[in-house]
Amino acid sequence: MKPEDDLDRLLRDTLNQEVEQHAYLLEGLEDRIRSELAGRLPRAGLGDLFRRLLAPTRGARIAQLAVVGATAVVFLVLGVFLAEKVLPTGGGSLRHAAVAAAGTTDEDVLFVMPAPDAKSVAVVGNFNNWSPTPLSDPDGDGIWTARIHLSPGRYEYAFVVDGHWWGQDPLADDYVRSFGQYNSVRYVGRAGEGA
Amino acid sequence: MTRAIALVLGIALLASMAAVAATAPDAVYRALSGISLVHHDEIVKAFEIGFSLGRLSPDRMLPLVNRLAAGAGNPQEKEGILLVIAQALEDDLPVDLLVDKAEEGLARRVPLAVILNGSVGQSRILGLIQRKEILEAVRDLLYSKGIFSASGKGKAVATYLPIGRFDRIVTEVADVLCDYIESGGSPFDGHVIYGDVQARLETLSQLCEPPFLPEDAALVLARISAGDLTSVILKVLK
Amino acid sequence: MSGRNLDGHLVYIGSKEENDGVYHNTSEVDLLRAALAGDVDAWGEIVLRYKDAVFGLCLGFVRNRADAEDLTHDTFIRAYENLRRYRLDKKFSTWLFTIASNLSRNRLRHRRYHPVVSPPDQMVGGTDPAAIVAREARQARVKAALDSLPPGYREPIVLRYYNELSYKEIADVLSIPEGTVKTRIHRAKVMLKERMERSGVMKNEARG
Numbered sequence: 001m002k003p004e005d006d007l008d009r010l011l012r013d014t015l016n017q018e019v020e021q022h023a024y025l026l027e028g029l030e031d032r033i034r035s036e037l038a039g040r041l042p043r044a045g046l047g048d049l050f051r052r053l054l055a056p057t058r059g060a061r062i063a064q065l066a067v068v069g070a071t072a073v074v075f076l077v078l079g080v081f082l083a084e085k086v087l088p089t090g091g092g093s094l095r096h097a098a099v100a101a102a103g104t105t106d107e108d109v110l111f112v113m114p115a116p117d118a119k120s121v122a123v124v125g126n127f128n129n130w131s132p133t134p135l136s137d138p139d140g141d142g143i144w145t146a147r148i149h150l151s152p153g154r155y156e157y158a159f160v161v162d163g164h165w166w167g168q169d170p171l172a173d174d175y176v177r178s179f180g181q182y183n184s185v186r187y188v189g190r191a192g193e194g195a
Numbered sequence: 196m197t198r199a200i201a202l203v204l205g206i207a208l209l210a211s212m213a214a215v216a217a218t219a220p221d222a223v224y225r226a227l228s229g230i231s232l233v234h235h236d237e238i239v240k241a242f243e244i245g246f247s248l249g250r251l252s253p254d255r256m257l258p259l260v261n262r263l264a265a266g267a268g269n270p271q272e273k274e275g276i277l278l279v280i281a282q283a284l285e286d287d288l289p290v291d292l293l294v295d296k297a298e299e300g301l302a303r304r305v306p307l308a309v310i311l312n313g314s315v316g317q318s319r320i321l322g323l324i325q326r327k328e329i330l331e332a333v334r335d336l337l338y339s340k341g342i343f344s345a346s347g348k349g350k351a352v353a354t355y356l357p358i359g360r361f362d363r364i365v366t367e368v369a370d371v372l373c374d375y376i377e378s379g380g381s382p383f384d385g386h387v388i389y390g391d392v393q394a395r396l397e398t399l400s401q402l403c404e405p406p407f408l409p410e411d412a413a414l415v416l417a418r419i420s421a422g423d424l425t426s427v428i429l430k431v432l433k
Numbered sequence: 434m435s436g437r438n439l440d441g442h443l444v445y446i447g448s449k450e451e452n453d454g455v456y457h458n459t460s461e462v463d464l465l466r467a468a469l470a471g472d473v474d475a476w477g478e479i480v481l482r483y484k485d486a487v488f489g490l491c492l493g494f495v496r497n498r499a500d501a502e503d504l505t506h507d508t509f510i511r512a513y514e515n516l517r518r519y520r521l522d523k524k525f526s527t528w529l530f531t532i533a534s535n536l537s538r539n540r541l542r543h544r545r546y547h548p549v550v551s552p553p554d555q556m557v558g559g560t561d562p563a564a565i566v567a568r569e570a571r572q573a574r575v576k577a578a579l580d581s582l583p584p585g586y587r588e589p590i591v592l593r594y595y596n597e598l599s600y601k602e603i604a605d606v607l608s609i610p611e612g613t614v615k616t617r618i619h620r621a622k623v624m625l626k627e628r629m630e631r632s633g634v635m636k637n638e639a640r641g
Contacts, residue, residue, distance in 0.1 A: 007622055007625065007626060008594065010571075010575055011575065011590065011594040011625075012594045012595070013572070014572045014575040014576060014579075015489065015493060015594055015595040016489075016595065017572060018489075018492060018493075018576065019485060019488060019489040019492060019595070022488070022492065022498055022501070022502075023485065025488070025498070026484045026485065026488055026502075026505065029480060029484050029505065029506065029509075030477040030478070030480035030481040030484065031477065032506070033476070033477060033510065033513075034473050034474060034476065034477040034480075036425075036426060036429055036510065037473045037476065037510070037513055038473045039383055039385070040420075040422035040425075040426070105403045105404050126295050126299070129255065129258045129259075129298055129302075130298050130299045130301075130302035130303075131258065131302065151404065152402040152403050152404040152405070153399075153404075154367075154395075154398075154399060156299075176374045176377075176378075177318065177374060177377040177378050178296075178299065178377070179299070179300060179303055179305050179309075179320055180316070180318045180320050180377075181303075187398060187399075187402065188402070189402040189403040189404055190398075190401070190402060190403075191401065191403060426510075430503070430506070430507075
């Protein structure tokens with residue numbers, strides 16, 4: 001082996017020092033790995049998949065890539081074609097109410113918020129980019145309402161009563177946490193259910 | 196007569212172009228130039244990819260960028276929010292979850308740093324960075340179970356779903372996990388997490404215009420396990 | 434407490450007490466056999482023995498502390514899940530490092546730039562005496578030079594100077610010919626010298 005030069009020593013020292021500096025990150029790693037593995041349910045039949053995923057021999061990998069490449073091209077074409085058909089609107093904007101107004105499965109969803117002393121009540125949600133859509137109380141009985149046209153999907157929302165967010169609508173299907181508060185959830189387009 | 200028709204058609208064409216231009220990607224790029232960005236080119240490039248893949252919609256991005264530009268907060272944090280979305284697009288992930296949460300956070304006037312990094316106070320709040328990690332972990336989990344997106348890389352025995360359906364499944368599973376974490380659930384109650392994921396996927400797949408099919412939901416639920424979901428959460432939480 | 438034996442493997446050097454933990458003195462082969470049979474405690478001992486080496490490899494490859502931490506974790510999980518694939522007559526460290534290397538290269542492919550949002554690494558000893566400051570500055574320049582190396586050149590450097598693998602082992606881990614390994618290391622050192630000369634490091638070395 002050739003004699004070490006200054007650079008060799010420097011590289012060795014630097015790389016070792018870097019690891020030492022961060023060794024604290026590895027504290028207890030073996031315990032975490034142990035509990036993670038111990039907590040897993042035994043699975044059968046997936047070993048095959050993993051084996052294929054980790055094939056270290058080049059020949060096998062090239063063969064795999066060839067098959068994959070061909071399959072991917074076929075499915076890419078198919079997928080783009082089918083995506084157009086399956087998705088009612090452009091990818092990801094399923095929740096965009098205004099644009100989807102033309103669909104026959106859209107519903108007018110009634111939002112109700114009892115707030116007798118409020119000056120203003122609005123609803124914010126993922127259907128209006130979280131900017132307020134006002135509710136109104138024409139007969140002054142303290143029950144504020146709004147009908148919003150929504151296409152089928154899952155909607156998160158909250159009411160804003162005089163600037164204060166309130167996320168526990170009794171009429172909601174579900175509740176979720178968000179930024180330490182609650183949001184309400186409604187599903188639109190469930191078979192046999194109204195707004 | 197023909198001249199009148201030509202005029203009408205011309206006006207109609209211009210009007211439709213104007214209508215399209217209002218929500219075109221260009222509006223988003225213009226809005227971006229109103230924020231001082233160190234990584235401006237990279238962000239624009241990633242957004243271009245997002246728009247072309249249908250993973251970003253100008254209708255949703257424009258309000259977000261406008262809110263960022265107009266609102267208070269330090270430029271590095273504003274850029275951080277855009278960068279996480281850009282990086283997610285670069286990493287071939289669906290970003291609806293990130294865009295929506297960013298927008299909600301801004302609407303709630305949550306401090307930008309919290310939107311980005313989350314916080315561990317009385318109740319746990321996940322930041323965009325953690326949400327992106329969950330998206331990635333869920334996506335990789337599906338890949339490891341042989342479920343792929345039609346545009347993604349795949350191997351051997353696999354099931355390919357159209358991008359839209361695949362993306363939506365990744366988004367919904369990730370959203371369930373985020374909610375579970377923020378509700379203070381233990382990562383080790385895998386069966387509970389699995390139940391939540393099952394409820395979400397099954398409910399959505401049974402809507403009259405579902406974002407993905409019941410068989411998609413069944414496929415995913417058959418291949419992932421409670422332990423897998425525990426692993427995903429542990430991975431992100433440490 | 435861990436150290437290196439002559440082969441460059443990290444081994445656990447601890448008390449020889451029989452009572453002090455079941456797997457202290459168990460041979461690697463026995464640990465692997467036990468792990469293969471589902472004994473996660475045996476695997477825990479493997480993790481203990483190899484975590485520094487794997488972390489060092491990953492950190493060297495991806496040059497990002499948080500990613501390296503993730504990758505270390507993922508490596509051990511993936512390796513355990515694939516233990517069936519590992520042939521007990523081959524060198525375990527090479528197999529393990531191959532997994533780490535593949536995961537790291539994959540991570541690099543997906544991360545084309547470092548996020549603005551991750552905090553910078555802490556500089557140790559900022560207000561310490563001059564010698565320590567000088568050493569930190571020198572190492573900082575080496576690190577910067579390493580960061581700027583193309584990954585294909587950096588990887589064999591890490592495997593050689595941190596993991597202390599032979600050229601043959603490096604070739605196995607990276608799936609490249611042994612001759613290529615030697616060329617890359619030589620070229621990488623030339624590049625590193627150039628970059629460090631520019632920032633004044635090597636001149637200091639020559640003087641000192």
